[in-house]
Amino acid sequence: MKFNTDLLNAYKRLLQTTNLKEGYQEFIALFRYLRIELEKQLPAYQFQGKIVENGMDYSYFQFANEKLKQQGLKIVVVFVHRIFQFEVWLSGVNRKVQCQYHHLWQQSPIAFELASHPSRQDYIFRVPLSEELDLSDGDGVVLEIKKAVLDVVSFLHQDGII
Numbered sequence: 001m002k003f004n005t006d007l008l009n010a011y012k013r014l015l016q017t018t019n020l021k022e023g024y025q026e027f028i029a030l031f032r033y034l035r036i037e038l039e040k041q042l043p044a045y046q047f048q049g050k051i052v053e054n055g056m057d058y059s060y061f062q063f064a065n066e067k068l069k070q071q072g073l074k075i076v077v078v079f080v081h082r083i084f085q086f087e088v089w090l091s092g093v094n095r096k097v098q099c100q101y102h103h104l105w106q107q108s109p110i111a112f113e114l115a116s117h118p119s120r121q122d123y124i125f126r127v128p129l130s131e132e133l134d135l136s137d138g139d140g141v142v143l144e145i146k147k148a149v150l151d152v153v154s155f156l157h158q159d160g161i162i
Helices: 005-017 020-041 066-070 095-106 138-158
Strands: 052-054 058-064 073-080 085-092 125-128
Touching (some): 005 020, 020 058, 020 073, 058 066, 066 073, 085 095, 125 138
Antiparallel strands (some): 052 058, 058 073
16 A cells, blocks of 8 residues: 655654654644533533544544433534634534434524534534634633533523523
């Protein structure tokens, strides 16, 4: 099997000439901190045991409570590496569930960004956090993520889903 020499050399160059490794390690430390702090501040939810690093496309962790689980839903905290931004997603346990809820909310406007293709995307809707968010302020990031999570939960309550 052959691999792309140019991409491998670019990766090597980045590792040897930048703080790419250290920057990524700092990001992982931040992301773990966020997960731990949110778990402390949201004790009614059961958090997935780990963060998932998805090939630098996005990293995430997820959680739900019993009501969300009964509806086939989960909340996902995501960091999209390409745009360097946090998002909070409402996702289904599978694509069928996602499509059902998407169809429901597609009928009337909601305050969140609906997936364009829920059968091919990993969320029903998402809440992007501000691009101006200071990622070096871990407590500030926790606060913004928690606010977005509570907005999603409030919407689900008002809509009679949970």
